[in-house]
Amino acid sequence: MKKISEKIQYTIDWLRNQVENSGTKGLIVGVSGGIDSALCSFLIKKAFPNNSLGLIMPCDSNPQDKEDGLKVVTTCGLKYLTIDLCDTHRDLFVQVKDNLEDFKDRNFNLNISQANLKARLRMSTLYAVANALNYLVVGTDNAAEAYTGYFTKYGDGGVDILPIAKLTKREVRQWSREVGVPEEIIEKQPSAGLWLNQTDEVEMGTTYDMIDDFIEGKEVPEKDRLIIEKLHKISYHKREMPPQPPKL
Numbered sequence: 001m002k003k004i005s006e007k008i009q010y011t012i013d014w015l016r017n018q019v020e021n022s023g024t025k026g027l028i029v030g031v032s033g034g035i036d037s038a039l040c041s042f043l044i045k046k047a048f049p050n051n052s053l054g055l056i057m058p059c060d061s062n063p064q065d066k067e068d069g070l071k072v073v074t075t076c077g078l079k080y081l082t083i084d085l086c087d088t089h090r091d092l093f094v095q096v097k098d099n100l101e102d103f104k105d106r107n108f109n110l111n112i113s114q115a116n117l118k119a120r121l122r123m124s125t126l127y128a129v130a131n132a133l134n135y136l137v138v139g140t141d142n143a144a145e146a147y148t149g150y151f152t153k154y155g156d157g158g159v160d161i162l163p164i165a166k167l168t169k170r171e172v173r174q175w176s177r178e179v180g181v182p183e184e185i186i187e188k189q190p191s192a193g194l195w196l197n198q199t200d201e202v203e204m205g206t207t208y209d210m211i212d213d214f215i216e217g218k219e220v221p222e223k224d225r226l227i228i229e230k231l232h233k234i235s236y237h238k239r240e241m242p243p244q245p246p247k248l
Contacts, residue, residue: 004174004175004178005178008043008046008178008179011163011164012047013047014163015027015043015047015048015138015161015163016047016048018161019047019048024134024136025133025135026048026052026134026135027044027047027048027051027053027135027136028044028052028054028126028130028133028135028136028137029041029052029053029054029055029137029140030055030056030057030126030140030156031054031056031073031078031080032065032069032140033067033068033071033188034140034185034188034190035172035173035181035185035188035190036140036142036145036164037072037140038072038182038185039164039172039175039181040139040140040163041054041073041078042076042078042176042181043163043164043179045078046179052078053079053080053081053129053133053135054078054081055082055125055126056069056070056081056083057084057085057125058082058086059085059086060089066082068185068188071182071184071185072181072182072185075181075182081129083125083129085121085122085125088121089114089117089121092121093113093114093117096117115152116155118155119151119152120154120158122156123137123154130160136161137160138159138160138161138163139156139157139161139162139163139165140156141164141165142164142171142172143166143167143168143212143215144169144211144212144215146165146239147215147228147231147232148204148211148228148232148235149231149235149238149239150200150204150231150235151238153237153238157238168208169190169208169209169212170212204227206223206224206227206228207224210228
């Protein structure tokens with residue numbers, strides 16, 4: 001079995017091959033202040049010391065997330081930009097809500113709507129910068145998120161490459177310690193930062209440890225198994241290209 005250091009080096013080489021094969025010049029990642037984007041930040045910096053970039057995008061999120069993001073890019077020496085999306089998000093969502101007032105059916109899920117809008121604004125911003133620099137956009141989803149569909153379609157799921165999508169959350173922690181991610185980032189409660197006090201595990205209804213065990217083929221409690229299987233089933237569309245009718 002390969003050592004963690006060997007797996008990391010393999011992934012770094014893979015990142016270089018992805019850039020070479022695509023005819024692009026480097027890599028960009030959105031830095032959220034969480035462990036997944038932190039690990040990706042360290043990996044792209046190692047792959048392209050001079051052609052890698054982190055993008056910090058506050059969007060009515062916890063101010064601590066920005067501080068943690070700055071800690072990540074400072075620790076690994078990654079060049080970064082900060083683009084504040086707060087006003088853009090508020091202005092756009094006000095227009096969405098105002099126009100929805102004309103609908104007779106008022107059973108709106110505005111909480112999910114505004115949360116996913118944040119993720120999609122971040123995606124659009126990443127691609128605006130990536131296009132200008134001719135960089136690939138690096139996704140930060142891990143295996144647990146990929147399996148359960150715990151990502152926003154065309155938001156944080158809208159990327160070019162997914163270097164850690166085969167890693168369980170516990171493997172993400174192991175790799176993060178190996179490359180030098182600050183311990184406080186590693187131990188931070190996972191959150192997509194989509195609304196106040198939001199946490200991944202509360203929203204999913206199960207834990208990353210349970211999902212990791214399930215993915216690894218281990219026994220998990222029936223309650224957690226049913227949740228994980230349901231999340232996987234209802235998120236099928238996120239992992240596939242949009243459906244098309246057969247040729248007529």
